[in-house]
Amino acid sequence: MKPSSPPAAAGAREHHLKRTLGLPSVLLFGLAYMAPLIVYGTYGVLAGASQDTAALAYLIALVAIVFTALSYGKLARLFPVAGSAYTYTRKSFNAHLGFMIGWATLLDYFFLPMVIWLIGAAYLGAAFPSVPAWVWIVAFIVLTSGLNVLGIQLAARFNIVLMVVQLAIVAMFVVLCCHYVSAANAGSLLTVQPFFQPHVPLSATMAGAAIAAYSYLGFDAVSTLTEETIEPEKTIPRAIVLIALVGGAIFVIAAYTLQLAHPGAVFKDPDSAAFEIARKVGGDIFVTIFLAGLILAQFASGISAQASVGRLLYAMGRDEVLPKSIFGYIHPRFRTPAINILIAGIVGLIALKLDVATSTSFINFGAFLAFTSVNLCVIRQYFSGAAGSRGFGFMGGVVFPLIGAVTDIWLLCSLEKTAIVLGVIWFVLGLAYLGWITRCFRRAPPEMAV
Numbered sequence: 001m002k003p004s005s006p007p008a009a010a011g012a013r014e015h016h017l018k019r020t021l022g023l024p025s026v027l028l029f030g031l032a033y034m035a036p037l038i039v040y041g042t043y044g045v046l047a048g049a050s051q052d053t054a055a056l057a058y059l060i061a062l063v064a065i066v067f068t069a070l071s072y073g074k075l076a077r078l079f080p081v082a083g084s085a086y087t088y089t090r091k092s093f094n095a096h097l098g099f100m101i102g103w104a105t106l107l108d109y110f111f112l113p114m115v116i117w118l119i120g121a122a123y124l125g126a127a128f129p130s131v132p133a134w135v136w137i138v139a140f141i142v143l144t145s146g147l148n149v150l151g152i153q154l155a156a157r158f159n160i161v162l163m164v165v166q167l168a169i170v171a172m173f174v175v176l177c178c179h180y181v182s183a184a185n186a187g188s189l190l191t192v193q194p195f196f197q198p199h200v201p202l203s204a205t206m207a208g209a210a211i212a213a214y215s216y217l218g219f220d221a222v223s224t225l226t227e228e229t230i231e232p233e234k235t236i237p238r239a240i241v242l243i244a245l246v247g248g249a250i251f252v253i254a255a256y257t258l259q260l261a262h263p264g265a266v267f268k269d270p271d272s273a274a275f276e277i278a279r280k281v282g283g284d285i286f287v288t289i290f291l292a293g294l295i296l297a298q299f300a301s302g303i304s305a306q307a308s309v310g311r312l313l314y315a316m317g318r319d320e321v322l323p324k325s326i327f328g329y330i331h332p333r334f335r336t337p338a339i340n341i342l343i344a345g346i347v348g349l350i351a352l353k354l355d356v357a358t359s360t361s362f363i364n365f366g367a368f369l370a371f372t373s374v375n376l377c378v379i380r381q382y383f384s385g386a387a388g389s390r391g392f393g394f395m396g397g398v399v400f401p402l403i404g405a406v407t408d409i410w411l412l413c414s415l416e417k418t419a420i421v422l423g424v425i426w427f428v429l430g431l432a433y434l435g436w437i438t439r440c441f442r443r444a445p446p447e448m449a450v
Contacts, residue, residue, distance in 0.1 A: 030243035033218035044273025050208025055194035057208030062248035067404030073237030085370035103430030107366030120298035126272035177257035365423030368412035375405035
């Protein structure tokens with residue numbers, strides 16, 4: 001999952017937050033975190049992995065996400081507090097399993113800034129090939145780390161403006177792709193080829209879908225706004241599903257038109273394929289607009305992601321889940337978790353040795369585990385007979401979440417082998433750490449602020 005809003009401090013949890021957000025505001029918040037332009041950031045890698053069935057890959061990923069979104073909605077209604085997969089698992093099963101899901105979720109939070117910086121560097125590298133990629137990565141890390149240490153935060157108003165800019169660029173790209181296909185007589189605008197090609201095995205499309213799921217991360221972020229939302233029992237579940245559906249529609253349409261304009265999965269650089277297509281369909285002027293919009297979105301997203309990581313690690317240090325002397329440190333002048341922000345920046349340097357495909361798959365490992373757990377939590381609540389769970393109905397309480405869980409596991413198994421190995425190593429490290437802090441599982445782990 002893409003980083004949700006930073007966890008509240010311990011004292012803040014003891015007060016009632018002001019309920020001011022309606023469905024439109026919550027919907028915009030979720031879409032802003034999902035960052036629609038990300039579909040172009042990963043398109044080349046996805047097209048290659050899916051063997052030119054990117055539109056179908058996004059559609060399959062959407063199916064998994066929608067069923068999971070339904071489960072998130074049910075649990076948000078059942079537990080109307082700021083929650084996450086960790087919270088739901090802890091309440092539905094036990095503290096130990098909840099901790100492990102929270103640990104897996106850290107893959108999203110901790111490594112997402114690295115992926116954001118890597119994608120941004122890939123596109124700047126395509127625009128300025130004479131500049132080494134490492135220069136852009138280091139520049140992103142230094143600039144965003146400096147801003148976050150100083151306490152710079154993005155205003156909600158800026159997020160809305162950024163959202164409008166992103167949607168405008170997506171719309172322009174779609175229109176230009178359609179115009180290019182029509183003007184060049186390159187084929188029909190209505191065709192099944194982006195969804196189905198007889199020579200492409202389903203395994204290839206599923207591998208693409210496992211990468212495509214990265215674009216959906218963040219649809220559940222609005223669950224953290226539960227205590228600030230008007231009628232959260234109704235608004236939050238609706239918003240979660242709508243965010244997934246609207247985001248999915250954008251991704252499928254974008255991938256569909258990209259494939260029409262550029263059939264095949266051969267690019268000069270798969271990590272910046274959309275840059276190549278943008279020049280093809282819109283010329284240098286549109287390339288400049290597209291690049292500026294993408295970098296702006298990536299930069300803003302990187303600031304937000306790194307800020308969330310710093311706050312999350314601070315909360316865990318404060319709760320003594322991690323060493324408090326390091327992770328619980330607050331800079332005396334700037335009042336920010338400076339050490340944590342710098343740690344996130346240092347981790348971002350791993351991007352110098354990774355590509356977009358491996359890095360996105362790596363963080364998807366944690367997301368798929370969390371999504372699977374959320375679906376299983378709904379089933380658990382249904383069969384436990386918990387108050388409110390019988391209202392799910394058999395379809396909503398068993399069948400739909402089971403479909404979501406199976407699809408999530410299938411996508412998890414479809415990740416590239418390197419990502420699975422790295423994900424398993426991360427999970428084993430978490431299990432060992434859990435055993436240490438609970439004295440061989442004899443006591444409950446501290447509460448994680450995930």
